[in-house]
Amino acid sequence: MLQQERWLSLQRKADTLWQRTWDRHLRLAVTGLARSGKTAFVTALIQQLEQAGFSARLPHWQVLQQGRLLGVQQVVQTHQHIPTFGYSQALSMLAADPPQWPEPTQTLSEIRLELRFRSQNLLRQKIGHDVCHLYLDIVDYPGEWLLDLPLLDLSYAQWNAQIREQLQSPQRRHLAEPWLKAGSRWSASQPFSSVMDEVKNISALYTQYLQDCRSQLGLQSIQPGRFVLPGEFAGAPMLQFVPWVWGLPAESSAHDSLYGLLQARYEAYKEHVVKQFYQKHFSGFDRQIVLVDCLQPLKVSREAIYDLRDTLGQLLQSFQYGNSHWWQRLFSPRIDKLLFVASKADHVTPEQHPALLSLLRELVHSGLSRARFEGVSLECMAMAAIRSSEYHQVDYQGQPLTVLHGVDLTGHELALFPGVIPARIPEPDFWRNSSLRLTDLRPPVWQSEQARPHIRLDQILEYLLGDKMQ
Numbered sequence: 001m002l003q004q005e006r007w008l009s010l011q012r013k014a015d016t017l018w019q020r021t022w023d024r025h026l027r028l029a030v031t032g033l034a035r036s037g038k039t040a041f042v043t044a045l046i047q048q049l050e051q052a053g054f055s056a057r058l059p060h061w062q063v064l065q066q067g068r069l070l071g072v073q074q075v076v077q078t079h080q081h082i083p084t085f086g087y088s089q090a091l092s093m094l095a096a097d098p099p100q101w102p103e104p105t106q107t108l109s110e111i112r113l114e115l116r117f118r119s120q121n122l123l124r125q126k127i128g129h130d131v132c133h134l135y136l137d138i139v140d141y142p143g144e145w146l147l148d149l150p151l152l153d154l155s156y157a158q159w160n161a162q163i164r165e166q167l168q169s170p171q172r173r174h175l176a177e178p179w180l181k182a183g184s185r186w187s188a189s190q191p192f193s194s195v196m197d198e199v200k201n202i203s204a205l206y207t208q209y210l211q212d213c214r215s216q217l218g219l220q221s222i223q224p225g226r227f228v229l230p231g232e233f234a235g236a237p238m239l240q241f242v243p244w245v246w247g248l249p250a251e252s253s254a255h256d257s258l259y260g261l262l263q264a265r266y267e268a269y270k271e272h273v274v275k276q277f278y279q280k281h282f283s284g285f286d287r288q289i290v291l292v293d294c295l296q297p298l299k300v301s302r303e304a305i306y307d308l309r310d311t312l313g314q315l316l317q318s319f320q321y322g323n324s325h326w327w328q329r330l331f332s333p334r335i336d337k338l339l340f341v342a343s344k345a346d347h348v349t350p351e352q353h354p355a356l357l358s359l360l361r362e363l364v365h366s367g368l369s370r371a372r373f374e375g376v377s378l379e380c381m382a383m384a385a386i387r388s389s390e391y392h393q394v395d396y397q398g399q400p401l402t403v404l405h406g407v408d409l410t411g412h413e414l415a416l417f418p419g420v421i422p423a424r425i426p427e428p429d430f431w432r433n434s435s436l437r438l439t440d441l442r443p444p445v446w447q448s449e450q451a452r453p454h455i456r457l458d459q460i461l462e463y464l465l466g467d468k469m470q
């Protein structure tokens, strides 16, 4: 009896060791600028995975097509200090009557799934150990946090010079007036203690300016990123500083002067916010998907699309491998696949998808030409996490025309041709004579437990997980 128990225990230990050796873990990071569709994407992806083999339609996901997927379930996450992704809240909003999109999110969250599948590995099959597990951690975080990386290479004085340069734009200068005016009474050498509360108020005005640049000018290059999305640092003094754009300060400013303190807070921000994010989170990601809403700037202005291009270029710096940047050594990132996705492709008719993809490629490409990506495979796709429209062909002046059907956010039914998407960054004329009719759509009415329609989520799954489920 004792012999048998010992034998069973040994066998269990061998099994655990075997599983540890063969089980796979993958930390998949999902990011994108505000409102790019991250929460909808993660929610849809989990639901498709949970419904794989039932209501999900994933013809391009090989492990499912080959009948090797055995099941997917949510399991307890390993990092107890990270908020859990609000999957059930998002699902219940989508299932509401009428259906609603999930609430905006402000910080990093994660969720862990266990995927069980049969391996194709002949050795594993021979010894009867062909059932494998892939532990998939999905991490959703704001893309704005990646925009802070360049700050690590800038001193406070250099950053100030950059902001002064940006303020040459009359539109930006107009929006900046409240904080510029409020700080115009300041002197760099005055003691900080005399303006303690003012610093707090002016940094709030500066944050409002960043938000206005986004909402009124469609600009995405928000810096410092945590001013608008502070996450766990909300209210911390290191988030209360502003660029010094008034009279030039003396050569060296006393540490208790106003300038000295703003500089110290800027340095603390770099040390405790920017570096910490890269060390604690970014360095642990295996694969990264970046969602890009290419349609939004097409509705706004030429400046907005150039700003998106530059912002993506800035964001790409975090993935520049193979160069000798000191921060690469500090964070030792290990991302081997980087996927850029044009989200909300259901806002346009299917024959426009190649143009949407080509526009995304151009937006990403200018950043690529400046960066080197050794060891990282990079791909672009167009998708809709939750397809909220349908398409029908009609006869228009003797020609077939695809018409999009959907419901707008106020509940009105739409039937329209949304227009032709430019395959490249368009000329200024495009905005003068634009006939684009891109309207936000309400999610489809759907049974809550059933997977919703999508566009290319299965191709995304194959790209991101295919090689890990062989």
Ligand SMILES: Nc1nc2c(ncn2[C@@H]2O[C@H](COP(=O)(O)OP(=O)(O)OP(=O)(O)O)[C@@H](O)[C@H]2O)c(=O)[nH]1
Pocket: 032, 033, 034, 035, 036, 037, 038, 039, 040, 041, 101, 102, 103, 104, 105, 106, 142, 343, 344, 345, 346, 347, 383, 384, 385, 386, 387, 388, 440, 441
């Ligand atoms: N039609 C359509 N709209 C989408 C889709 N995904 C997102 N949207 C729209 O984009 C908005 C933002 O989506 P979210 O998933 O909340 O985006 P997010 O990036 O998580 O936004 P933040 O958390 O605010 O940064 C939604 O409210 C929808 O209006 C999609 O697949 N199809």
Ligand SMILES: [Mg+2]
Pocket: 038, 039, 040, 103, 104, 105, 106
């Ligand atoms: Mg979100």
